[in-house]
Amino acid sequence: MPAPTKVRKTKRSSTTPDRILDVAQRLMQTRGYNGFSYADVAAEIGISKASLHHHFSTKAKLGAAIIERYAGLIAAALAAIDAGEREATERLARYTQLYADVLSQDRLCLGAMLAAEFATLPQPMQKTVRQFFRTNHNWLESVIGYGRKAGNLAPQGSDVDAARVLLSGLEGAMLIARPMKDIDSFYVTARALLANLQRRS
Amino acid sequence: MPAPTKVRKTKRSSTTPDRILDVAQRLMQTRGYNGFSYADVAAEIGISKASLHHHFSTKAKLGAAIIERYAGLIAAALAAIDAGEREATERLARYTQLYADVLSQDRLCLGAMLAAEFATLPQPMQKTVRQFFRTNHNWLESVIGYGRKAGNLAPQGSDVDAARVLLSGLEGAMLIARPMKDIDSFYVTARALLANLQRRS
DNA sequence: GTCTATACAGCGATAGAC
DNA sequence: GTCTATCGCTGTATAGAC
Numbered sequence: 001m002p003a004p005t006k007v008r009k010t011k012r013s014s015t016t017p018d019r020i021l022d023v024a025q026r027l028m029q030t031r032g033y034n035g036f037s038y039a040d041v042a043a044e045i046g047i048s049k050a051s052l053h054h055h056f057s058t059k060a061k062l063g064a065a066i067i068e069r070y071a072g073l074i075a076a077a078l079a080a081i082d083a084g085e086r087e088a089t090e091r092l093a094r095y096t097q098l099y100a101d102v103l104s105q106d107r108l109c110l111g112a113m114l115a116a117e118f119a120t121l122p123q124p125m126q127k128t129v130r131q132f133f134r135t136n137h138n139w140l141e142s143v144i145g146y147g148r149k150a151g152n153l154a155p156q157g158s159d160v161d162a163a164r165v166l167l168s169g170l171e172g173a174m175l176i177a178r179p180m181k182d183i184d185s186f187y188v189t190a191r192a193l194l195a196n197l198q199r200r201s
Numbered sequence: 202m203p204a205p206t207k208v209r210k211t212k213r214s215s216t217t218p219d220r221i222l223d224v225a226q227r228l229m230q231t232r233g234y235n236g237f238s239y240a241d242v243a244a245e246i247g248i249s250k251a252s253l254h255h256h257f258s259t260k261a262k263l264g265a266a267i268i269e270r271y272a273g274l275i276a277a278a279l280a281a282i283d284a285g286e287r288e289a290t291e292r293l294a295r296y297t298q299l300y301a302d303v304l305s306q307d308r309l310c311l312g313a314m315l316a317a318e319f320a321t322l323p324q325p326m327q328k329t330v331r332q333f334f335r336t337n338h339n340w341l342e343s344v345i346g347y348g349r350k351a352g353n354l355a356p357q358g359s360d361v362d363a364a365r366v367l368l369s370g371l372e373g374a375m376l377i378a379r380p381m382k383d384i385d386s387f388y389v390t391a392r393a394l395l396a397n398l399q400r401r402s
Numbered sequence: 403g404t405c406t407a408t409a410c411a412g413c414g415a416t417a418g419a420c
Numbered sequence: 421g422t423c424t425a426t427c428g429c430t431g432t433a434t435a436g437a438c
Contacts, residue, residue, distance in 0.1 A: 016421085034235040035321040037413065051422055053415065108317060113375075116309060116317035118380040120236040129380055161393045165370055167388050172313075172373025173365065178329055179319040189365045192358050195365070197395050217403085238431060252404050254433065 017055045019045055019159040025066045029107035033063055033117050033125075057100045060122040067125055074098070078139045082107045088147025089198065092166070095140070096190040097172050103177060103186055111136075137163050144197065155197045162197060169193045208402040218256045220246055226267045230308035234318050234326075236263055271311045272333040275299070279340045289348025290399065291366070296341070297391040300371050304378060304387055312337075313372045316339055338364050344400045345398065363398060370394045 012068035013024070025045050027036035038059065041047045056062035081094045104107055111132045114121060120130065140163035147153030173189040206225045215223070224245050239260065243250045257263035282371035303310055312333045319330065341364035346359060348354030355364035374390040 010222070030269065032233070032235060034233060034316065038411080038415085047421090049414085050416080050424080054421060057221055057415085059414065075358050091399055111315050115376045117233055117236065117379045117431060120232050127242050131249055132379055133381055137252050156378045159242060161389060164374065164386060164390045166391050167368040168373035168377055170373070171376060172369035172371070175313060175316045175372060175376065176334055176369055179327065180334055185365060188362060189369050192362045192366050195357055239433085241429080248403090249405060250432085251406080251434080255403060258433085261431065 016045075016047070019054060020055055020062070021069060023065055024062055025070065025110065026105075026107065028063070028066060028146050029102070029113055032113050034120055047085065057085060060124070062095075063122065064128065065126045067114060067128045069133070071128055071135065073130065074137055078135070082101055085129075088143050088150060088152050089194070092147075092194055092197070096170060098130050098187065099174055100183075100190070102181055103174050106178065107180060109171060109174055112175055115171075133167070136167055140166055147197070153197050166197070172201075217246075217248070217252075221253060221256055221263070222267055222270060225263055226271065226311065227306075227308065229264070229267060230303070230311050230314055233314050235321055256374055261325070264323065265325045265329065268311060268315060270334070271326055272329055272336065275333065278334055279336070289344050289351060289353050290395070292344050293341075293348075293398070296344075297371060297395065300375055301384075301387065302389070304375050304384055307379065309379060310372060311319045312376055313376055316372075334368070341367055348398070354398050367394055367398070 024036065024041050024173045027040055036151065038049045038052050055066065072186075077098055078095075081091050085091045085094060099109060109131060114129045115133075118126060121129070141159045142163045143157060144153055144166075145159040148155065148159065155164075157159045165175060170190060170193065173193075177183055177186040220240060224236065225242050228241055239253050240248045242252045248251075256328060257266065277294075278299055278373045282292050286292045286295060300310060312330060315326065315330045316334075319327060322330070342360045343364045345367075346360040347352055347358065349356065354363075371391060371394065374394075378384055378387040
């Protein structure tokens with residue numbers, strides 16, 4: 001087996017662009033797109049603002065790269081859930097855990113944050129935000145429909161309605177839990193939302 | 202009946218401070234606290250930035266005045282609902298209509314917007330945001346509890362849980378409806394949320 | 403209470419050396 | 421790919437005349 005012509009650098013686990021994306025994403029999820037600056041990111045990473053511009057020439061492009069990566073990671077996470085679990089109830093439980101993990105880092109779902117700031121976002125970011133919500137909604141609708149047919153779920157209205165209620169409820173619970181400093185209320189709300197899908201009363 | 206010593210000016214229906222509050226509030230609900238400037242407000246009203254500072258010396262004080270007024274108006278609206286309606290189902294329907302009216306103006310609930318921006322807000326604003334959510338939550342819990350005792354509502358979990366689900370669901374539905382340009386999805390979601398409270402399956 | 407003018411900090415972004 | 425230095429602009433806020 002010949003040695004690869006170009007091996008991954010062993011020195012560092014992530015490249016500078018990756019670290020920029022990570023830091024800027026965290027700031028976007030905690031402070032919003034309008035609530036952080038290139039200076040914030042540069043200072044935290046330990047490079048100059050000019051170097052930051054070398055990797056992401058404009059803030060709009062940096063923001064677009066982050067929400068695109070986020071949407072892709074979520075889509076991958078949904079696929080991983082589908083690959084790992086069969087039962088709809090278990091897949092939905094895993095889905096709510098994705099939100100809980102974000103909230104436990106004191107972050108808001110990036111989609112929710114950018115939904116609030118939507119009117120001020122550059123158009124490419126707006127487009128990806130909408131795509132993000134469509135992806136989530138369609139996946140939920142699909143899982144709920146599957147669960148209903150399998151007899152594990154019995155939501156009151158249509159699958160579309162149930163998907164909307166669950167997505168809205170989780171995003172809203174996340175939104176409110178942070179300022180109220182009450183992460184537990186998110187878990188309680190998420191449980192109640194899932195229970196509403198199963199209940200036969 | 203003696204003439205009042207000081208009558209309300211007939212020339213204009215609102216004072217300059219009121220117009221400032223109205224314009225700035227609309228900008229806060231559409232673009233966020235970090236998404237508007239004194240220049241925006243001044244230009245729209247037709248006065249200078251300096252004049253704006255005469256009425257509200259700092260942006261933090263302007264923001265605080267707006268969220269305080271908003272919280273007060275909502276509290277008054279809840280009291281008006283209680284005064285006008287007895288049935289829990291009808292009171293909750295009126296409550297959701299408050300949200301729908303805001304959304305129909307392409308605005309987000311101010312509480313939701315500031316919840317997203319929470320980490321960047323001056324402390325006095327943070328305090329009022331939290332109070333706003335507590336007021337809403339407590340009112341919902343009370344109405345749901347009343348409806349349960351009256352036999353009109355039969356939520357699955359506790360009153361507190363049901364209040365959380367409804368509040369989170371409405372705020373989340375509003376948050377998502379705007380970027381998706383789908384106001385109707387808010388109505389549908391709101392109806393489903395209310396149905397979940399009534400259902401006996 | 404309104405204005406013009408301005409201070410001063412921060413913003414995103416660029417130039418050009420190393 | 422990194423840096424220093426700087427540009428042009430906008431942000432909040434102030435000074436002082438009217």
